[in-house]
Amino acid sequence: MMAPDTEGQATTDSSLLAPPVAAVVDAVVEEFGADRGRLLDIVQAVQRRIGHISDAAVRAVATALGIHAVEVEDMVSFYAFLDREPKGRIRIRVSKTPMSLMKGAAEVAQAFAAATGAAIGGTSPDGEFTVQWTADIGMADQEPSALIDGTVATRLTPAEAAAIVATLRQNRAGPALLLFPGSDGQSISRARVGSSLARSGPIVFRQGGRGDGVRAALTLPRDSVTQEMTKARLRGRGGAGFPTGLKWKLCQQSISAAHHVVCNADEGEPGTFKDRVLLTEIPDVVLDGMTIAGYAIGARHGLIYLRGEYAYLWNSLQAVLENRRRLGLLGSNVCGREGFDFDIRIQLGAGAYVCGEESALIESLEGKRGAPRDRPPFPTERGYLHQPTAVDNVETFACVARIMEMGASWFGGHGTRESTGTKLLSVSGDCPHPGVYEVPFGITVNDLLDLVGAPQAEFVQVGGPSGQCVAPKDFGRRIAYEDLSTGGSVIVFGPGRDVLDVARQFTEFFVEESCGWCTPCRVGTTLLKMNLEKIIGDRGTLADVTALEALANTVTRMSRCGLGQTAANPILTTMRNFPQAYEARLRPELFLPRVTLREALAEAVEILGREPMAEEDT
Ligand SMILES: Cc1cc2nc3c(=O)[nH]c(=O)nc-3n(C[C@H](O)[C@H](O)[C@H](O)COP(=O)(O)O)c2cc1C
Ligand code: SF4
Numbered sequence: 001m002m003a004p005d006t007e008g009q010a011t012t013d014s015s016l017l018a019p020p021v022a023a024v025v026d027a028v029v030e031e032f033g034a035d036r037g038r039l040l041d042i043v044q045a046v047q048r049r050i051g052h053i054s055d056a057a058v059r060a061v062a063t064a065l066g067i068h069a070v071e072v073e074d075m076v077s078f079y080a081f082l083d084r085e086p087k088g089r090i091r092i093r094v095s096k097t098p099m100s101l102m103k104g105a106a107e108v109a110q111a112f113a114a115a116t117g118a119a120i121g122g123t124s125p126d127g128e129f130t131v132q133w134t135a136d137i138g139m140a141d142q143e144p145s146a147l148i149d150g151t152v153a154t155r156l157t158p159a160e161a162a163a164i165v166a167t168l169r170q171n172r173a174g175p176a177l178l179l180f181p182g183s184d185g186q187s188i189s190r191a192r193v194g195s196s197l198a199r200s201g202p203i204v205f206r207q208g209g210r211g212d213g214v215r216a217a218l219t220l221p222r223d224s225v226t227q228e229m230t231k232a233r234l235r236g237r238g239g240a241g242f243p244t245g246l247k248w249k250l251c252q253q254s255i256s257a258a259h260h261v262v263c264n265a266d267e268g269e270p271g272t273f274k275d276r277v278l279l280t281e282i283p284d285v286v287l288d289g290m291t292i293a294g295y296a297i298g299a300r301h302g303l304i305y306l307r308g309e310y311a312y313l314w315n316s317l318q319a320v321l322e323n324r325r326r327l328g329l330l331g332s333n334v335c336g337r338e339g340f341d342f343d344i345r346i347q348l349g350a351g352a353y354v355c356g357e358e359s360a361l362i363e364s365l366e367g368k369r370g371a372p373r374d375r376p377p378f379p380t381e382r383g384y385l386h387q388p389t390a391v392d393n394v395e396t397f398a399c400v401a402r403i404m405e406m407g408a409s410w411f412g413g414h415g416t417r418e419s420t421g422t423k424l425l426s427v428s429g430d431c432p433h434p435g436v437y438e439v440p441f442g443i444t445v446n447d448l449l450d451l452v453g454a455p456q457a458e459f460v461q462v463g464g465p466s467g468q469c470v471a472p473k474d475f476g477r478r479i480a481y482e483d484l485s486t487g488g489s490v491i492v493f494g495p496g497r498d499v500l501d502v503a504r505q506f507t508e509f510f511v512e513e514s515c516g517w518c519t520p521c522r523v524g525t526t527l528l529k530m531n532l533e534k535i536i537g538d539r540g541t542l543a544d545v546t547a548l549e550a551l552a553n554t555v556t557r558m559s560r561c562g563l564g565q566t567a568a569n570p571i572l573t574t575m576r577n578f579p580q581a582y583e584a585r586l587r588p589e590l591f592l593p594r595v596t597l598r599e600a601l602a603e604a605v606e607i608l609g610r611e612p613m614a615e616e617d618t
Contacts, residue, residue, distance in 0.1 A: 024049050025060035036065050037385070039367030043076055044350060052083040078369035078515075080134065080351030081308045088123045088130035090168055092116070093147040096133040097140065097270050098505045099428050099491060104157070105144040109133065111158035112146070115165035128172075129165070135353060135509060136270035137309040140428035140491070141196045141435050150311040152193050193312070196277050199451070201422040201438030203414060204398050206406075210284040211329045213401035217292040218337050225296040226252060229400065231408035233420045238264055238356075238393030239463070239487035240562075241419075244400070247390055250380040251297045254388035259299040261290050262365070262384060262391040265306045266349060266356035269464035270509060271489030274424040275394035277436045279306075279313055282398065283320045287344065289397025291334060292404055294342040297390055302344035305361050308351045317346060353513040354563050358391040360515070371515050372561035395424055395488070415441035419480040423488070427452045429461075430494030445475040445484070454492045459499055459578070464489035465506035466566035469499065471577040499578050500536050500585065503570040507532055510567035521564030524555035528571060535585050545582055549575060 028045045032038040039061075046057050053061075053076045062069040076082045094100075094109040109131065113120050116129035123130045139145035142154035146161075153164065197205065217225045230245030251259060263286065267275040278286055290302045306313065321344055324330040332341045347365050349355055355364045359373035362384050383389025392400075399421055403411045412420045419441035428434045431454035439448065449457050460470045462479065463486035470477065470484065477484050493502065511525045531548045534540050552568035552575075559565050575582060 021050060021056045022060045025057055026064055029064040036067060037367045039075060043082055047082060052086050075369050082350050089128050090149055092129060092131045093134035095137040095145045097136045098502045099140045100143040103143040107158045108144040108156045108161050111161035115162040138267055138273045138276050140271045140273055142194055152312050154193055196435040197281055198433055198435030199437040203402050203422045204424060204438050208405050213288040213404035214291045215335055216404040217295055218335055222296050228403055228408045232403045232411040234399055235481060236393055237395035241481040241485060244396055247380055248296050251388045251390045254381045256387045258387050259297045260384045260387060260389040261293045261299045261302040262389055263290050263304040263394055263397055264361060264391055265304050265394050267307055268353035268356045269487055269489050271426060271428055271464045271491045272487060273426045274436045274488045276310060278394050278398055283317060285401045286394050286397045289400035290344060291342055292400050293390055295340055300341050303365060304346045305365060306346050306348055308349045311348055354515045357562055371517050416480050418482040425490045426488050427490045429492035431492045441480045442478045444478055445470060456494050457492045458495055459493045461491040462486050465509055465570055469573040469577055499574055499581050503574045504532050504536060506570035518560040520555050520558035525567050527551055528568060532571060538585055540586055542586060
């Protein structure tokens with residue numbers, strides 16, 4: 001049972017609080033060395049123990065850390081997985097994406113609601129369950145899926161949802177984690193989440209020994225390791241395609257008392273799950289890559305920012321880290337190399353897509369809300385703790401290890417001129433064999449569709465919502481940085497899917513995920529959604545389409561970070577590639593308004609508290 005809260009005790013002195021909250025908070029804060037920088041860990045641990053971050057808990061954390069309560073409040077209110085209000089003892093979060101809804105997520109969510117007695121978005125009368133929607137949880141290949149506290153449930157059916165609730169009710173005392181068939185804590189990562197590696201290629205998923213890349217790197221001077229990345233023409237796999245060798249060189253050249261390596265395992269782009277598969281199947285290769293980066297840039301510390309949705313991987317990753325320490329692949333004098341000390345810590349996120357953006361991620365690592373920073377300075381100069389930091393994607397680190405194992409020329413011999421190596425694609429949607437495919441860069445969309453058994457595709461979303469909606473006329477285009485660039489998400493839509501409804505759902509995703517810092521993104525994404533809905537609802541004119549395009553361009557140009565700068569892509573790319581879908585929703589004859597001016601002004605009337613003047617009411 002969750003410890004009772006002591007809400008209602010209006011005091012700022014934690015010593016006057018009834019024992020549970022203050023005592024729990026004090027113990028947690030002590031566990032984290034009373035380190036303000038670990039605030040995200042602290043509040044997550046408090047929530048795990050007392051159910052939510054109550055006012056009393058906010059005050060107690062602030063007092064224990066010697067900071068203002070507003071700092072704690074500000075940070076907690078940012079993350080989707082942190083609750084300020086009491087919730088059910090067990091939280092069921094159903095993944096809501098176009099892919100999950102295509103596979104029956106709405107029926108599954110209804111089944112959870114019916115079985116628990118909770119409305120979707122609410123808590124059951126007995127306080128046992130909260131059922132809610134959540135953004136993509138990284139299981140697009142096995143939808144419908146849900147997070148049940150930290151446990152992932154995939155390929156759900158309504159009947160199974162009801163059975164899970166019944167089991168949870170029967171086992172109130174047991175930890176939810178152990179309630180699923182085949183799960184024993186250690187193997188939970190495989191128990192409910194299929195492996196999903198559909199096709200290995202010659203690079204990332206090649207056979208290779210643990211630590212081989214690190215040992216090869218240690219035979220070279222630090223600079224030469226960075227030069228190998230440049231020679232291999234490795235570009236970051238997280239989406240932007242920045243040259244890894246150049247990033248490391250800039251980082252190395254920034255003078256500081258310490259440097260840091262960060263592995264971006266936030267993987268929040270809907271439809272992407274290849275980093276999850278890497279961390280499940282070959283975590284040692286990723287950790288080899290991080291260690292090589294540590295050696296090259298002169299860092300002693302590595303951090304993995306693991307998205308909160310992948311908390312189920314925590315135990316297995318900790319076990320891998322522990323094993324590496326035993327083998328001398330982490331810790332002091334790595335691989336016997338005198339003076340090269342390197343270790344890695346995992347930071348668990350708490351449900352915020354924007355935290356995948358590297359500067360927001362760094363803010364989050366420092367225990368703050370994940371708001372992107374102004375750049376420059378870039379993280380290579382002022383990153384984690386304002387020290388030079390190389391933030392690289394999980395797949396990038398896997399490539400780094402393979403480059404050191406096999407050499408830059410071998411790596412550069414694969415792919416195209418500007419896109420060397422192979423690419424991991426997370427394929428989902430209307431295709432019979434969803435999963436991760438390691439393909440050569442330069443593969444056409446057509447060839448990919450044949451490979452995954454989906455030649456009937458009517459449109460393909462390449463690069464997730466922030467990417468492009470590709471029409472059949474462009475299926476000859478190549479997946480590569482110089483043509484169709486993608487962090488890895490490929491979503492296939494077959495006959496009968498409504499391209500505008502998909503664009504609407506993706507736009508809604510950006511509305512939900514905007515951090516709210518800048519107006520073009522905060523307000524612009526909402527207006528985009530409203531205007532698109534007007535067109536989808538057959539209430540639009542050609543003028544609305546023109547206005548929508550202008551607004552989309554403004555949001556793209558004026559937003560402060562990559563989230564806002566790509567939030568209009570679902571609209572812009574469908575406008576460009578599917579103009580007929582928009583035209584079909586407009587009335588061909590002279591536009592006749594279906595709402596009266598009074599109806600249109602209803603909201604303004606309510607806000608102003610007065611009726612329109614007679615001359616306005618025409
Ligand atoms: C809104 C947003 C979300 C992002 N999410 C991720 C992510 O989940 N994983 C990732 O590696 N990069 C993500 N990025 C890109 C990172 O900012 C950064 O470019 C990347 O981690 C650098 O690593 P790379 O050079 O290996 O690609 C995101 C960028 C934006 C703007
Ligand atoms: S563009 Fe959006 S996510 Fe980025 S800073 Fe502005 S409001 Fe925040």
